[in-house]
Amino acid sequence: MHDINILKAGEKGVVVDFGNVIDPEVNGCVHRLAHSIATTMHGEVIEVIPTYRSLMVYFDPLQTNREAISDKIRQFLHAGSEADSGGDTATVVSIPVCYGAEFGPDLEFVAEHNGLTPQEVIDIHTSQPYQVYMLGFTPGFPYLGGMSERIAAPRLAQPRVVIPAGSVGIAGSQTGIYPIESPGGWQLIGRTPLRVFNPGSSDPFLFAAGNYLQFTAIDADTFQHIRQQVEAGIYTPVTSTIARGGTASCAR
Amino acid sequence: MCTVIKPGMLTTIQDQGRIGYRAYGMPVSGVMDRYAATMANILAGNDPGAAVLEMTLLGGAFHLPNEAYLAVCGADMEGTLNGRKIKNWSAFYVPANSELVFDYAGKGCRTYLAFYGGISAPPVLGSRSTYTRAAIGGLEGRALQVDDVIEIGNGDAMPFAMRELSHHYLPKYTNEIRVRVILGPQDDMFTEEGRQTLFRGSFAVSPRNDRMGILLEGPTIQHVTGPDIISDALCAGAIQVPGDGHPIIMMADCQTTGGYAKIGFVIGPDLSKLAQAKAGDTITFVECSDAEAVAALEAEKLSYEKAAIG
Numbered sequence: 190m191h192d193i194n195i196l197k198a199g200e201k202g203v204v205v206d207f208g209n210v211i212d213p214e215v216n217g218c219v220h221r222l223a224h225s226i227a228t229t230m231h232g233e234v235i236e237v238i239p240t241y242r243s244l245m246v247y248f249d250p251l252q253t254n255r256e257a258i259s260d261k262i263r264q265f266l267h268a269g270s271e272a273d274s275g276g277d278t279a280t281v282v283s284i285p286v287c288y289g290a291e292f293g294p295d296l297e298f299v300a301e302h303n304g305l306t307p308q309e310v311i312d313i314h315t316s317q318p319y320q321v322y323m324l325g326f327t328p329g330f331p332y333l334g335g336m337s338e339r340i341a342a343p344r345l346a347q348p349r350v351v352i353p354a355g356s357v358g359i360a361g362s363q364t365g366i367y368p369i370e371s372p373g374g375w376q377l378i379g380r381t382p383l384r385v386f387n388p389g390s391s392d393p394f395l396f397a398a399g400n401y402l403q404f405t406a407i408d409a410d411t412f413q414h415i416r417q418q419v420e421a422g423i424y425t426p427v428t429s430t431i432a433r434g435g436t437a438s439c440a441r
Numbered sequence: 442m443c444t445v446i447k448p449g450m451l452t453t454i455q456d457q458g459r460i461g462y463r464a465y466g467m468p469v470s471g472v473m474d475r476y477a478a479t480m481a482n483i484l485a486g487n488d489p490g491a492a493v494l495e496m497t498l499l500g501g502a503f504h505l506p507n508e509a510y511l512a513v514c515g516a517d518m519e520g521t522l523n524g525r526k527i528k529n530w531s532a533f534y535v536p537a538n539s540e541l542v543f544d545y546a547g548k549g550c551r552t553y554l555a556f557y558g559g560i561s562a563p564p565v566l567g568s569r570s571t572y573t574r575a576a577i578g579g580l581e582g583r584a585l586q587v588d589d590v591i592e593i594g595n596g597d598a599m600p601f602a603m604r605e606l607s608h609h610y611l612p613k614y615t616n617e618i619r620v621r622v623i624l625g626p627q628d629d630m631f632t633e634e635g636r637q638t639l640f641r642g643s644f645a646v647s648p649r650n651d652r653m654g655i656l657l658e659g660p661t662i663q664h665v666t667g668p669d670i671i672s673d674a675l676c677a678g679a680i681q682v683p684g685d686g687h688p689i690i691m692m693a694d695c696q697t698t699g700g701y702a703k704i705g706f707v708i709g710p711d712l713s714k715l716a717q718a719k720a721g722d723t724i725t726f727v728e729c730s731d732a733e734a735v736a737a738l739e740a741e742k743l744s745y746e747k748a749a750i751g
Contacts, residue, residue: 196626199678199706200734204626209671223464238463238674240698245674247463250735251742324466325672325698328575332672369575388565388577394465 193266195259198245201235203258205244205266212242213334216322217433219244220399221277225265233258239398240323241332281318281401283427284366286357287412288314288379295376299342299359310378311406313340318401318431319364329368329386329394333402336364348374355381357404366402382407382416383426395426403429442506443556445589449501449543454560454579454591455693456492459568463697469676470570470578473652473693473716474551475709476612476741477515481555483749484512484532484604486596491559492569492579494591496552498719500543501585509535510557510599514606516549516614516717530606532557549614549717558594572694604751610744612713616722620711621729621737622680627670627702631682635663639680639704639726644688648720652694655715657724661686664702672700678707690715690724710737 196204205222207215216239223239226246233253238245248258288311289296300307319333326332341362349372352358356367358375367373368385385395396402407415418424445452455478458471472478472495479489494501500518512532513520520527520543522535532555535541546552562569562579571579580589628636642660649656668684675681679691681701690707691699692715707715708729718724 197623197706197731198626198674198703199623199676200708200731200738202676202706204673206626206673211671236461236463238697240673241671243673245676247676250731251738254735255731323672323698324464325696326466328462328465328467330466386575388575393462393566398464 195262197255200250201247203246203248203255203262205246205262207242210242211322211334213320215242216320216334220279220433222262222265223399226262230261233261240325277433278430279320279399279401279433280396281403281429281431282396283429284357284381284383284402284404285407285411285415286315286379286381286404287407287409290409292409292412293357293377293379295342295345295358296378299340299376299378302342303340305340310340313337314364314378315404315406318403321396321398321400321402323398324394327367327369327371331365331396331398331402333364336362338362342376344374345376348372352377353380355383355385357381380412382412382419383424384419401431442593443509443591444504444506445585445587445591446502446504446540448585448587448589449496450499451497452501452585453495453571453573454492454562454585455495455570456568457490458570458693459566459572459578462566463674463676466697467566467575468572468694468697470572470652470694471568472553472570474515474553474713476713476744477551477716478553478555479745480530480606480610480748481512481514481532481553482559483745484514484530484606485510485555485557486532486598486600487555487557487559489745491555491594492562493556493560494554494585496543496554498550499545500552502540502542505535505539505541506537508537508599509539509593510601511535511541512555512604513552514555515552516546518543518546518552520544520552528605530611532600532604534601534603546719548616550719551716556593557599558596561592561594574694606748610748612717614717616719617725618714618718618722619725619727620707620714621733622705622707622726623729623731623734624705625703626673628704630664630666630668630670630702631704632663632665636704638662639688640728642725644724646718646720646722646724650718650720652692654692654695655690655718657688657690659687662688662704668701670700670702672698675699675703678709678712679703680705680707692716708734708737710734710741
């Protein structure tokens with residue numbers, strides 16, 4: 190592990206920095222700490238924001254202070270996650286995707302670029318769950334780790350002006366989903382009928398940072414069927430749990 | 442009810458922001474100038490968290506078919522009520538069938554209009570704040586347009602008498618703005634000279650400034666090696682410095698994470714000053730401790746409490 194630093198972010202923020210790296214173990218530590226704080230420090234902390242390699246902890250400086258917050262964080266780090274097994278498992282959210290055709294106009298390109306068939310690209314893309322390192326960029330946009338280099342592809346030279354919500358794409362060795370309609374330069378390989386971000390719902394986000402996403406291939410008929418269920422508000426996302434990657438102790 | 446005759450340059454419904462969803466990548470949004478908006482709500486007899494209209498540089502024109510009580514705070518946009526000049530930083534009774542018209546901001550940039558009863562747009566994720574990039578909050582998630590109708594909440598004891606904010610609590614808007622900064626979290630990614638430039642230099646507000654951030658022109662702030670970090674979290678007040686060395690101060694609509702090194706954060710109470718900055722205004726920075734920042738927050742809170750008493 191890298192050194193852990195507790196840094197200042199204005200008068201109401203503390204950044205717990207685990208190192209300037211993209212690494213599944215480091216990110217696992219971020220989510221373990223986020224879990225510990227979220228479950229035990231309700232009154233003292235306003236919000237925690239996990240990122241690739243750090244945890245931002247926002248507090249009200251008129252109610253508490255940086256030293257008190259930092260001391261608690263140090264205690265969590267020293268205790269590791271042993272006292273808090275909830276942080277050791279992660280939720281896997283299943284994301285059905287209709288690959289290719291009008292849903293994924295760049296699937297052929299990604300296949301050709303890597304000397305694969307479109308089906309091989311789909312098989313590789315759906316072969317393992319991806320860790321949601323963090324959400325950002327737009328509401329609900331997941332930064333995912335773990336995609337195989339065998340299906341990596343460069344961004345489009347000319348970004349598209351409009352990409353439909355739910356589009357699944359590849360940029361370099363990253364994969365992700367567009368939660369809202371937006372412009373973008375990712376190679377689009379498919380689309381999910383699920384709503385990643387549904388502002389009108391009481392449960393507006395399909396997944397959270399620290400979850401894992403498992404893509405599964407569906408056909409166009411199933412896409413329409415699920416879409417109807419989603420729009421009727423009767424679709425329940427399929428989830429499971431797995432052990433979180435990385436070592437149990439994040440302290441050093 | 443209030444009908445929009447002219448929307449002005451950028452007029453949106455805002456409250457104190459959307460807290461609790463930053464871990465999902467949802468920006469906070471909310472009023473840019475917390476001080477002026479809170480004072481407007483206090484004068485109007487509202488809860489400080491009530492939704493208000495935020496007007497930018499050029500104000501709007503509104504028709505009010507029913508009687509109302511409202512407060513105007515922030516930049517002086519030389520508002521008139523039925524042709525008669527209204528006093529900025531005051532609240533007043535508006536008879537039925539009135540016309541409220543605003544012009545350009547002289548000093549300052551943003552003006553807040555608080556209606557007694559608040560604006561009753563449907564909350565999205567717990568807030569009425571407009572976030573145009575995701576088209577949520579406020580009125581259909583967008584800036585006001587001609588003929589829009591804004592619904593005002595009901596109250597059971599609408600005030601009648603004019604209220605003015607005591608001169609003790611009036612901020613002075615100038616073209617030279619000094620703000621306090623707490624260094625970190627990546628101040629060690631800048632050279633000693635770079636840190637000195639931040640505090641000794643004088644920066645100009647670029648025309649590229651909006652609710653997301655304020656780009657600064659002037660001296661460049663030197664990194665030790667480069668500007669890029671593996672993205673981590675930020676919020677309003679964060680000073681990001683990209684590769685060209687020109688700092689960007691993040692504001693209300695900023696994204697929740699960013700990939701440039703942050704040399705420091707402007708303290709919360711001073712963001713109101715930046716919300717009133719126009720292109721060309723001068724910004725200087727002074728280093729600040731936690732204790733000074735907390736004292737400034739306490740002073741801000743005390744101003745609200747005293748203003749509420751009258």
